[in-house]
Amino acid sequence: MKKALILLAGPPGTGKTYFKNMIMARNDNFESTSVDVFKERLYDEIGFDNLDEKKVIDDNALYLFFQKVEEFMTLGKSIISDYPFSDKQYSELQRLSQKYGYFDITVSMYAADDVLYERQKSRDKDESRHLGHLMTHYHRGDVVKDRSKIEIMKSKKEYLDFNKKRGYNDFRLGYLIKFDVSDFSRADYEGVLREINSLIG
Template sequence: MDKILILLAGLPGTGKTYLCNIIKNNLGTFYKISQDDLKEYYSDIYGFRNLEEKQDIEKRAWTKYYEIMEQQMEAGSNIMSDYPFSQKQKPQIQQLVERYDYEVLTIRLIADLDVLFERQKKRDLDPTRHLSHIVTSYKRGNHLANRSNADNLLTYEEFITRCTTRGYDTFELGKLYEVDVSDYTKVNYSKLLEDIQLEFIPETSKEN
C-alpha cells in the first residue's frame, strides 16, 4: 500500500492529541509532527515580548514543520500530525503529498462549541499546559501561579469566532472521517481504529 499521512484535524479542544496517542499505541510506527511542540520549543529558545514576536515564533515553527514533513516523506515514513488545520496549511501539505506520492487520511473531530470552550478553558488553566500559549510575553522559566491572570486567554466570543470563521470544521485532504466528540463516552474509538487499519495502514506497519 501507499505511504500514509494521517491528519488529525478539527476544532480546538476535540482531543486530537489523545486520538493521536491511541493510533500510535495501536496501529504501529508513525512519525509524529506537532506544530504546538515546535511553537513551545522555539518559545523556550527565543522567547517573545509581544504578540508580534509571538507570531514570528509561530511562523518559524511552521517553516520547521514543513521542513520536517518533507524530510520524513523523503525517508518514506508513515506520518501523523494533529492540529486545527485550515485552508492556510492545505496547499503546502498537498504539494508535499503529491510530490512524494502519499495517501492521506483526514480525521476531522467536531463537537458542540459550548462544550469545547469549557474544555479549552480547562486545558489553558492546567499547570502542565505550556505557559507560552496563554501569555503575550514569555521567556523560559516564567511561572504564573494563578493562570486565570494570564493576559492572552481566549474569551468565549473570541473562541466562537475562531471556530466559526477559520474553517477548522471543514478542512479535509484525502479520505475523510468525521467524528463527533461532544461526549467522549459515546465515541467508538475501536471502530475508528478498525476502519483505519483495514483501509489505510500498510501491512508492514500492522506487524510492528
C-alpha cells in the same frame, strides 16, 4: 501498507493529541510531528516580548513542521499529526503529499460548541499547558501560578468566532472521516481506528 499522511484535525478541545497517542500506541509504523512541538521549543529557546514577536515564532514553527514532514516523506515513513489545521497549512501539505505520492486521511474531530469552550477553558488552566500559548510575552522560566491571570483568554463568542474564521471544522485533505467527540466516554475510537486501518492496509 500505503504511505499515509494522517491529519487529526478540528478545533481545540477535541482530544486530537489523545487520539494520536492511542493510534501511535497500536501502530509503530507511524512517525509523529506537530506544529505545537516546534512552537513550544521555540518559545523556550527564543521567547517573545509581544504578539508580533510571537507571530514570527509561530511562522517559523510552521516552516520547521513542513521541513519535518518532508524529511519523513523522503524516507517513505507514514506520518500522523494533530493540530487545528486550516487553509494556512493546506496548500503545502497537499504539495508535499502529491510530490511524494502519499495517501491522505483527515480525521475531522468535532463537538458541540458549549462542550468545546468548556474544555478549552479547563485546558488553559491546566499547569501542563505551555504558557507560550497563553501569554502576550514569554521567556523560559516564566511562571503564572494563578492561571486565571493568563493574558490570552477568549470569551465564548471570541472563541467560537475565531474557530469559525479559521475554518477548523472545514479542513479536509484527502479522504475524510468525521468523528464526533462531544462525549469522550461514548466516542467511537475503535470504529475510527478500524476505518483508518482498512484504508491504509
